[in-house]
Amino acid sequence: MSIGSIFLTLIPIFFTIILGYLGGYFKVFNADASKGLNTLVTKFALPAHLFIGITTTKKQTLIDQWSFFLTMTICIIGFYIILLIIARTIFKYDLTSASMFSLNSTQPAFAFMGISVLGSLFGAQEVAIPIAITGIVVNALLDPLATIVGTIGSKEKSDEKSNTLGIILHGLSEPLACIPLLAVVVTLLGFQAPDILKTTLDQIGSVTSGVALFAVGVTVGIRKINLRGVAIGISLLKVVVVPLFMVLVAHLVGLNHADTVKAILLVAFPGSAVAAMISTRFDSLSTETASSFVLSTVLSLISLPIYISILM
Template sequence: MSVGHILYILVPIFFVIILGWLAGHNKSFDASSSKALNALVTRFALPAHLFIGITTTNRRALIEQWTFLLALFIGIVGFFVALLLLSRFARKQSMKDAAMFALNSAQPTFAFMGIPVLGAIYGSSAVAIPIALTGIVVNAVLDPAATIIATVASRNSGKERKGPLGRLIWDSILHGLKEPLALVPLVGVILTLFGFQSPDLLSKSLNQIGDITSGAALFAVGVTIGVRNISFSVSAFAIALLKTIVQPLLMLLIAYLCGLSSADTVKAVLLVSFPGSAVAAMIATRFESLESETASSFVISAVISLVTLPVLISLLM
């Protein structure tokens, strides 16, 4: 792919992000309204878009995506586990801090940049399933796992009310599955496997909200960056570099070992190469762990992606 074509894809995307940053930086949006904008995308627009994308897909094509799901699981959850162990035993961090460091290094902002970036390359309908599978892995597995580990660590240090561990695990998994970005795609996958196909009227109805996904998601990313303060700490830079450089390179290796097609390899690598997730940073804030570092890493990784995304696209395509 030529440099001109890459710029043609990315310039409009980063233009909307910068527009959102200006809105946040100039106080047109504050932290509260930023959360509301994020909720619009993650709870309504994107789930509606993904549901239609999945339920208008052939069942056989969906079944054939199992190797893609496996690669995503290893590249995201496996990466989280490896960083968790390294942070805990090599860097001697507490288990809670290690979990938050690993979570923010492994979770991409796929929900906001997946459709705009991959959709510009392959078409929005062709990337609905890969993004939906990423949502299931992140919201139903990664976030609950990090939450369970951090809660147990806090409980053992006396900062959380004690209770049955089994109940804690079950509640965390249920909480993850209740998130629209996990539940709606999962329901869509199950329905499609049973032969359901969205009728035209349902598709048109859901597309009324789903069609705003790209612009609203990119603007929300910019606003989220604009309302945050940046701390240029070693940990913040480490998280950002792991997220935007190390994880995509490892995913490239994983995709090769899993035998993914060239198109699926590009999708898998780009899905994990997006900046760190604001949701992961919010989880760190909830546990009062690495709050400044994780919030700053989200901003730093977004800036780094201005360079890494064009480079990755040029190398992979």
């Protein structure tokens, strides 16, 4: 796929971000309004979207694609944990900041780009299951884990005497943590969301992508783009280091070549607007993560064609 083709895929993403940026830059949206958009996404729209996305995935999909699921889990969750430890022990970040740094360095924008980019390479039907599995790993495991760790960090800073179990339970009570986990459990038990439930929750869940991108633009417009230090580090980890880590994991698991290519490209996509949104939710590295989302998207115009030319 040429740089031009990838750029065409990214035009809707950039357009929505730019609209949000202009809204923030010209003070149409202030910090309170930005937090309101964040609350809409993280507490209402995104949980509804995730529940339907997971519960419309067949139980047998997870069973038949266990090696791909294992590969994505080891790479995504493993890389998050590795970075979390490094951020805490070497860079001395507090727990919430370490979690947000690790989340944004790991989570790919697979939902925005997967069908467009991978579909043009393999066919939309061929990549539907890998994208769905990646969604389960990210939405049901990574985001809840990062949310719980971020909540623990926030509680530790505000109340050092808080009970650890209570903090974890509080983190699990966050819609972004408990709803995807519940969806995985009921799916494994054989539940499939009926059409009426899907239609109902889609009324709010369908706004997730657009509002999340718009809100990231608002955040950048209010706080200005930060193209130094942390933002650059997150961007390079996302588009360079994570794909290389996936090469190692896929080799160790023994994934076949076609699935290896899909796995590498899925994690090579730029950072996620949802991950940046979660950082804003915790008011931790929000400027840096929003900036890294924009920067990693620009860098992917260079990195993705290189990966595709090497792998295909």
